[in-house]
Amino acid sequence: MLRRFHSLPGLISALFVLLIGITGALLSINPALDRFRTSLPAGVSVAELADRVVRQYPGVEQIQRTPSGSLIVYYSAPAGPGADRVDPVSGKAIAPFVPSAYARWVKQLHRSLLLDTPGRVVTGITAVAMLVLCISGMLLLVKRVGGWRQVIRPLHGSRSQRWHAQVGRVAVAGLLMSALTGMTMSAATFGLISDGMQAEPDFPATTSGGQPKPVARLPALMAADLADLRELVFPSPGDLSAVFTLRTRQGDAYVDQATGAALSFRAHSGVREAYELIYQLHTGEGLWWLGLLLGLCALGAPWMAVTGAIVWWQRQRAKPRIAGNSTAQAAGTVILVGSENNSTWGFARVLHDALREAGQRVHTAPMNQFPERYDHARNLFILTATYGDGDAPASANQFLTLLDRVPANHATGYAVLGFGDHQFASFCQFARDADAALQAHGWRRALDVATIDRQSTQEFARWGDTVGALLGLPLKLEHTPQHPRTFSLCLRERVDYGLQEQEPTAVLRFAAVPASEPASLIDRLFRRNSLPRFDAGDLVGVVVPGSPMPRFYSLASSSRDGILEICVRKQTGGLCSTYLHGLQPGDCIAAFIQPNPQFRPASGKAAVILIGAGTGIGPLAGFIRNNTGKHPMYLYWGGRNPESDFLYEPELRNYLSDRRLTRLHTAFSRVENGVRVPIRLMEDADNLRTLIEHGGQVLVCGSSAMAGSVRLALDAILAPRNMNVRTLKASGRYREDVF
The missing domain is CATH 3.40.50.360 (Flavodoxin domain)
Structure with a gap:
């Protein structure tokens, strides 16, 4: 139900969300541009500014200050009326003020889709839809990752699903604010709520009627700070009964042009102040930095509209189409x-x-x-x-x-x-x-x-x-889920272990297929003829010629290493392992990357405890290789015989020497008095308890049987501290990659 509640308004409003998101992002730039070309001096009164402007513009009629600080002077001259953006220090013109037709068009498109009242109705409804999408999308994400505490963890799913959720959780706060403020402004436009703009000060019944004083000596204007100015309207020349209209951040007033007294003043109501704050939060005018942040979030709206539609379409295509489906009552x-x-x-x-x-x-x-x-x-x-x-x-x-x-x-x-x-x-x-x-x-x-x-x-x-x-049936189940497009890899190097064993192991290092000619700009931009991006612990899907099912192997390298490395044991009757063991340097394979962001050390200085057996050492060796910060890392690894299959022995010795690996505990099972990994864990129980009590994290890679015995051993080790593997998993400090 929650997914339908999210998908339905998303599909209906996708086009409008896309349009309003793009125009909102474009409009968000204006307050920043306005702010950066304006510098208001501190401690200047409205009277001082008005005096400077009058000296430059004898026919001044009005001074406006934009929310971002620009000062606009409207005046009459023999050549006709005009408007200039002025310097607040000198009162001189900076440039003629000509409102951008493009900006006005974008604003109208954003507010009303260029359709006046009907368009404003549509944009208001779109804001409501955006609010529903933000809330339902966040709830879906929380359910998907398993709770609020896990909401920032890496995501799984198809590329469209991952990008849809990834951008959504980054942009949701800004989009939620824009939706709420946009709804409020739409409601005020149609009179559903008050914006507080209706309250004007009472116009004075009488004025002093005296001769006008110089504007610089009018007390009400001298008391008003330029930083609070919204608008100053000058009285009509020659009309002694006319008054100044002064609008400030605190309220509005009429000012006698002869005495400079505030004849009437009305402070802004709480409703007016709330609406102005909402307006600022929506437009960024007066808060240019917020406007830019909201603009970046607004760019997420069209992205999510497109990826959301793609996810919906993929889900529709994946809906079941069962051929020859018998009725429930007739089926065996x-x-x-x-x-x-x-x-x-x-x-x-x-x-x-x-x-x-x-x-x-x-x-x-x-x-x-x-x-x-x-x-x-x-x-x-x-x-x-x-x-x-x-x-x-x-x-x-x-x-x-x-x-x-x-x-x-x-x-x-x-x-x-x-x-x-x-x-x-x-x-x-x-x-x-x-x-x-x-x-x-x-x-x-x-x-x-x-x-x-x-x-x-x-x-x-x-x-x-x-x-x-x-x-009692010959049942063969082969299903190949949709996988990414494959790329070619050529074997560059192999290191063999245990060749005399029935099931030898090989470390295979692949490189990208070399380009036959210098890469073009397009090739470089899209990383053609180079390795795709991946990290140690991700998975590579290897496609065996003639087989529809890929086999997955944990990566022992990252793309930054310039190679794709896997550790493969030859399984008796294993199609893919036999295929890979038969490769010689120069041979090429077809493969694809499946991200596995859940299986890698979390950032931080806490100790990392790596536990594995057999070829499970592959990604663990990759983690150690990338530990250039030399954070504490402890490896517990089990093999068969140190003489034949001590996998990665030279590398591990080097890592111990340069302190990328803090300590190495090995367990060999096929020697006299052989032991397995859980015994090594129990022997080092005190140290393990201390490491885990101080925030240590555990990563386990190997067979499911090995992983099960490791869980039992760690539960026993942690029991005196009222901890267990389940509590570590719940806090993201215990991660497995088992097969």
Whole structure:
């Protein structure tokens, strides 16, 4: 519901938001330009300024001071009326004042779309839509990242989704202020609220009628500070009953031209002052620096309008199109899907098609369409993502309520598959909640709940093997989510370890494909024939020729190093690892980068504790390599045998020497009295407790089995301090990249 509440006004108002954002950004420059070409002297009274102006302009009729400080003199002369921008020190003309037709056109386009009253109505409605978009968008972001404390953490999703949310969280404060102030000004324009402008001072019934004094000697003008001036209107020449009209920041008054007394004065009301503040906050006039900030935020509006429309279109394209979908009552197998952004539907479609090819009658639907009866179903599969901090995704937010009304079918066995990201503390939590709820309602569990980390195609294929064994069917599940366009990499260097082992390891270093000719300006601007941007800990997707499924490897380098480095163990029967181990220097591969911003050390001086085993050392070595600030870093790493596969040994020794690595703890399992990483952690428990108590963060990379044993060890180590891995995860101080 919240997503619809955000998307609907966004789609309806996208064009107007884009237009008003661009024009607002253009208008925001004017107050700054006005301010920088104006310098008001301190301590000058209105009387002094008026005297200087009268000496230069005998026919002066009016002096106006803009909110940014410029002084405009309107006068009559034999050649006709005129207007000049004047120097407040001398009263002399700086330049003729000619309002910019372009600026006036942009302002009218911004305020009324050049359509007068109907246009003002539309812009007012657009301001309301912008307010709704700001609030709903922020709430969506908070749910997406798992709470207010995580709102500044790196974002996941497609490029359009990331940029939409990234720009939104930077610009939301300015856009929210512009929307609120714009709404208020629109309401005042149509008389829905008061702007306080109606209250004028009472015009004096009588004046002294005496001969006018020099303007420099009029007490009311002498008492008014130039910095507070808004407008001074001079009396008509020769009319002894005429008066000066003085408007200041504090209020308005009529001034006798003979005595200089304020004949009447009316202070601005609180409503007037509030409206003027709102006007300043919206336009930046008088607050030029705020105007520039709001202008930058306004540029985010058209960006978000475009990216928001792209995200919406991508979501529409990704909506499920299930072929051969049997009815719920006729199906022998039912697949229910919980998805927020439709990505889970791709996996469900693959399962649906594979089961149909195996001769099954299959019904696939959202979890929110859980029917009360399945007459023939013997298998129920639930594929669901988790939204935010363990919440149900959009298509499953009614499932637990519906489950209360559906009687358990003991003949139907169910299996739950969760999709999520290990970096979140509530990884696949809703899948676990759905599994627990089904079991509590008496449903028969056929398989333990399984999870898929970051849409891993390999994990999905392995789960398919398990399902096939359960059903007695040859089930092959291959699903390739949409990935970025690939680029070419050529192997520059390889370092091999454990060649005598059945599963050797290689460190592979790739470079960009060399250009055949000097790069053009376009090539340099768009980084063609060079490495894309990435950091250690990001993932590279390697596409094996003839295989639709990419395999992902954690990067041990950043693009600043000039190479793309991965550490690969050759797996028995492993398609991609065998392919990579067969490469020789000069061979090229197709690959793409998948950002993994959750897995990298946070900035700061607190100690970083790196824990890994086997090829999990790759990104950890990259973090140490980039530790040029020489912050405390401790590495706990496990291998098989120091004689054959002490990965990165020369580099680690160098890092210890130059203090990029503070301490190294190794654990080798295939030697006499061999040990594993958790034992090394327990041996250094006191030091680990101290480091973590003082803000230390933990990064773990390796197999899921290793990561599980590390969590148990750290829970035991931290128990005396009433801490555990879960509390560290909740504060962003425990991050994993496991496979």
